[in-house]
Amino acid sequence: MTEQIDVIVIGAGAAGLMCAATAAGRGRRVVVLDHARKPGRKILMSGGGRCNFTHLHSGPEHFLSANPRFCISALRRYPPAAFLELVERHGVAYEEREPGRLFCRESARPILDLLLSEGRQAGVELRMGTGVRSVQATAEGFAVATPTGTLHAEALVVATGGLSIPRMGASGLGYAIARQFGLPVQPTRPALVPLTLPEHLRRPIGDLAGISVPVRVRCAEAEFSDDLLITHHGLSGPAALQASSYWQPEVPLSLDWLPGVALHDELAEARRRRSKRALHRCLEAHLPRRLARVLCDLEGWSGPLQGFSNRGLEAVAQRLQEWRLTPAGTAGYAKAEVTAGGVDTDALSSRTLEAREVPGLHFVGEVVDVTGQLGGHNFQWAWSSGVAVGQAI
Ligand SMILES: Cc1cc2nc3c(=O)[nH]c(=O)nc-3n(C[C@H](O)[C@H](O)[C@H](O)COP(=O)(O)OP(=O)(O)OC[C@H]3O[C@@H](n4cnc5c(N)ncnc54)[C@H](O)[C@@H]3O)c2cc1C
Known part of the structure; x- marks a missing residue:
């Protein structure tokens, strides 16, 4: 016809x-x-x-x-x-x-x-x-x-x-x-797709599945402040989805886990007050306890705040606020919006x-x-x- x-x-x-x-x-x-x-x-x-x-x-x-x-x-x-x-x-x-x-x-x-x-x-x-x-x-x-x-x-x-x-x-x-x-x-x-984690982060981060935190993420020329959701397979939530559209393989993202927090000043002040708390406990003021712990473990930071020099605290703050993460890939077309x-x-x-x-x-x-x-x-x-x-x- x-x-x-x-x-x-x-x-x-x-x-x-x-x-x-x-x-x-x-x-x-x-x-x-x-x-x-x-x-x-x-x-x-x-x-x-x-x-x-x-x-x-x-x-x-x-x-x-x-x-x-x-x-x-x-x-x-x-x-x-x-x-x-x-x-x-x-x-x-x-x-x-x-x-x-x-x-x-x-x-x-x-x-x-x-x-x-x-x-x-x-x-x-x-x-x-x-x-x-x-x-x-x-x-x-x-x-x-x-x-x-x-x-x-x-x-x-x-x-x-x-x-x-x-x-x-x-x-x-x-x-x-x-x-x-x-x-x-x-x-x-x-694009607008969850990101997968590299092998070495799959266990420690994947075990935190369900945790959602506000972050600032930078990828190439784009920057987004929104919630990041940790899943069993990687990173999702609006912050990860937005960043995924700009991400190119093998290029690291920069994550600020504590957006808007003057972290170095806060840690330095706690140290001046002779706080006996461990670093991860100080971070719990801003991050879920398990996440604070895992981030400190991944970086090899342990012991009380007093054990860190001022330089050391500066490095801690910089690391956590410019955490470089190179995703292994994306969840692909099956999950992409x-x-x-x-x-x-x-x-x-x-x-x-x-x-x-x-x-x-x-x-x-x-x-x-x-x-x-x-x-x-x-x-x-x-x-x-x-x-x-x-x-x-
Ligand atoms: C889970 C999910 C949530 C989303 N949420 C939002 C949201 O809240 N806000 C927003 O702005 N965007 C959202 N999007 C994106 C939005 O859905 C798309 O950008 C939009 O639907 C694109 O419209 P389109 O008409 O170009 O394509 P589509 O809506 O994909 O329509 C294409 C049509 O073409 C047909 N077609 C394809 N191939 C053939 C073929 N070979 N022969 C005949 N027909 C064919 C398909 O069957 C389909 O009906 C979401 C996407 C997904 C997957």
């Missing part, structure tokens, strides 16, 4: 659904194809089931990309306030958890329902459980072959997301389509996300080399890029 429509969208995730509803709202006949059985599964599992659907202050500084300015145009034309207006119009209950981070109050479901309802009203046709066999350029646009027939359209939107969480339908199809049409793809890697890298933005128009050399071929959402930090930025990119394309096709 052969069908002629206006727009084919591959991928019924956040970006594809938003793009489809926007284009159909302008009178275009849109079909969305997805090999998964249900649309928007990542939306439902996001934000711990509450979907952190935007960040009120989302801007280029919250994104990683070979061209960090690429996202500006789409974000400006469809900013967080525009999506919030849609959320409010649909009566979705939401709350601001940390400054700027908006979550659904009860469950992520209303965000998916909102997208499906906007699409339904505009006449979007969703074809779930429909894989893509091939994509070809034709004289009038594109032909997409599926097991049930071939669709022809003037415009093709690739909204297949990244490689993260393969069991949710992730695949490399979007990158393969880009390469097929000669577009460069920036190397992909798991997003995929960094993707379709090279140099090959796309920042206004329409159309391939410069292939008229009618557009890429939206996570498949593009635009990766948000934790905090609702990834969904905001999905909405903004989806609308930019939906208005252009």
Whole structure:
């Protein structure tokens, strides 16, 4: 069977659904194809089931990309306030958890329902459980072959997301389509992902699984102050996830275990007062007891504070506040919230996300080399890029 429509969208995730509803709202006949059985599964599992659907202050500084300015145009034309207006119009209950981070109050479901309802009203046709066999350029646009027939359209939107969480339908199809049409793809890697520990730290640190502490972590040019969660396998929690997006293999992270504490002054003062306490007991004022102990053991620090010279205390403070840790790796795509890298933005128009050399071929959402930090930025990119394309096709 052969069908002629206006727009084919591959991928019924956040970006594809938003793009489809926007284009159909302008009178275009849109079909969305997805090999998964249900649309928007990542939306439902996001934000711990509450979907952190935007960040009120989302801007280029919250994104990683070979061209960090690429996202500006789409974000400006469809900013967080525009999506919030849609959320409010649909009566979705939401709350601001940390400054700027908006979550659904009860469950992520209303965000998916909102997208499906906007699409339904505009006449979007969703074809779930429909894989893509091939994509070809034709004289009038594109032909997409599926097991049930071939669709022809003037415009093709690739909204297949990244490689993260393969069991949710992730695949490399979007990158393969880009390469097929000669577009460069920036190397992909798991991001917003737990970090694993090197062999020698696996036991001592892993035994502290469940402990969460506020830290400051520096990785390359990025710095984050947030909670670090120790797990059996390594480091997780927002601080580790944020740092992971910037981490490159074999490069150490710098961890401040006591952010904002004037540690040397404190230890020196305790020593002046002739405190008889051991160093790890002094650290317990700021750190969980077991963690303080393990850090001291790892560094070979034992005995009472009095046994340390002033120089020695300076070194202790510096070590604990610039603790260098080289992760063994990451927990991989199976645990990553997003995929960094993707379709090279140099090959796309920042206004329409159309391939410069292939008229009618557009890429939206996570498949593009635009990766948000934790905090609702990834969904905001999905909405903004989806609308930019939906208005252009
Ligand atoms: C556990 C988790 C929690 C998250 N929490 C948040 C959060 O709270 N806030 C936030 O901003 N971001 C969050 N994210 C990131 C966010 O979910 C993604 O950035 C966003 O979903 C990307 O949207 P997308 O439409 O580009 O891709 P996706 O949502 O991944 O959608 C891609 C779609 O394409 C389909 N597809 C893939 N390959 C094919 C193929 N070969 N043929 C047909 N269809 C295909 C898939 O089945 C899928 O439906 C989270 C991610 C995860 C994994």
